[in-house]
Amino acid sequence: MDIVLGIGTLLVVLLAMTLFLNFAPYGKQGLQALSGAACATLLPQAFLSYALGQIFHISLLQDIGDLAGSLSGVAVGILTCLNLGISPVFAVIVGLVLKDFQLLPAFIAAYFISFALKYIERKVPEGLDLIVVILIAPTLTFLIAKLISPGVIAVLHQIGSAVTAVGNNNPYALAVVLGLIIPVTGMTPLSSMVLASLLNLTGTPMAIGAITCMGASFVNFVLFRELKIGGPSKAFAVAIEPLTQIEIIAKYPLQLYGSNAIIGVVNALIVTFSGLVLNAPGMATPIAGPIVLFGFNKPLNIVITLVIVAIVSVILSLIIGKIISRSHLSHINLKPSELKKQVN
Incomplete structure (x- = not known):
């Protein structure tokens, strides 16, 4: 049963990402942002903290690597907005409030808020749009991420546990x-x-x-x-x-x-x-x-x-x-x- 559950959930995740890539608006750009954020945060953490820091016992590199790894939410928030054509200033406003969220919940929140930002950029006069974004985007982004984060993380942990169980059994x-x-x-x-x-x-x-x-x-x-x-x-x-x-x-x-x-x-x-x-x-x-x-x-x-x-x-x-x-x-x-x- 563990084998079926683990392999099945793994394939479901892969299928979901494939459907998002092919059918979601800006699906390719969104997944490129997700991949880029992982590279920008997890790779420095891997090299600096796990490889150099732990192997050579250099605490400074461990601290720097762990800091980079802890900012995946910020990175994916900014990159998602940028890839979807949002102003860099607006992208940073969105990304900063995602500091305490993990990669996937932060990505989902930034992806959806980007469409609201696109609407504001089209409809609100230049100059006034910054004020509107400041009043709306950070709070809405934070609330979306806060709302979906427990469920998303629980599902991912369940999938990871199922995959690990398969590895232990077979x-x-x-x-x-x-x-x-x-x-x-x-x-x-x-x-x-x-x-x-x-x-x-x-x-x-x-x-x-x-x-x-x-x-x-x-x-x-x-x-x-x-x-x-x-x-x-x-x-x-x-x-x-x-x-x-x-x-x-x-x-x-x-x-x-x-x-x-x-x-x-x-x-x-x-x-x-x-x-x-x-x-x-x-x-x-x-x-x-x-x-x-x-x-x-x-x-x-x-x-x-x-x-x-x-x-x-x-x-x-x-x-x-x-x-x-x-x-x-x-x-x-x-x-x-x-x-x-x-x-x-």
């Missing part, structure tokens, strides 16, 4: 699911980092997220070269951060998503067997995640696992790339109208 079953989902999600505006942070993944599931994302970097680099997608600079860019090449990736969904899903499962099983853990949530990212692992595990075990995953990723992606090329499947892509719809 870790390899969970590894298969996470190996399929996380590397592929990292190649979409949904962002694997946001998914991992929302679910509050920790322990082995978070280690799977971090290392499968690292493996996906090798996979994408090799496939871009083997399938002659873009030039060397594109291959390097997609290895560092897949989201920078999202429009190119969208042209080759079967080749890139399919390959990453297959190899992601293999890598997830390797990580599960290694016993590595990562107790910093949101680290499903190819560079920061593996580095932060050193704050929670024995270095030799980490290095051995990372080397194995890198080698496996390169070998399997070379094999799959050559199969795709020799089967003349490398140029199968979406029709222009379908591609335009997906990118939009």
Whole structure:
């Protein structure tokens, strides 16, 4: 029952984010703001607090990293408003009142208040609009976040607990699911980092997220070269951060998503067997995640696992790339109208 509940809730969250991306007004811009806020707050916390601060016992870096991590509500409030075309001053007014809220409740509040701000900008004369925004936006934003926060956090905690329960009862079953989902999600505006942070993944599931994302970097680099997608600079860019090449990736969904899903499962099983853990949530990212692992595990075990995953990723992606090329499947892509719809 735990397996069904954990996997089911994980898929529901992924489906909800996909529906938001494709059908909600400014859905893509909203998820880009969510992803950007996670990068701007969770990544500094990971590098400065968990990696450098804890490993080298530098309290100053720990304090700075924890400060950055505590401001995710402010970051997502500001970025959401900016991505939806709101004035920077108005965006800051909204973001500041979200200081004490977590990432998702703050995002929801900022997303909805942005439409009210758009209306004010259109209808209220310039100069007077600032006064109206000050009188309305901070209070309304705070109340929305305050109202929805308990329910949202409770649901996320329940999902995280269910996923953790699956990992405790059948870790390899969970590894298969996470190996399929996380590397592929990292190649979409949904962002694997946001998914991992929302679910509050920790322990082995978070280690799977971090290392499968690292493996996906090798996979994408090799496939871009083997399938002659873009030039060397594109291959390097997609290895560092897949989201920078999202429009190119969208042209080759079967080749890139399919390959990453297959190899992601293999890598997830390797990580599960290694016993590595990562107790910093949101680290499903190819560079920061593996580095932060050193704050929670024995270095030799980490290095051995990372080397194995890198080698496996390169070998399997070379094999799959050559199969795709020799089967003349490398140029199968979406029709222009379908591609335009997906990118939009």
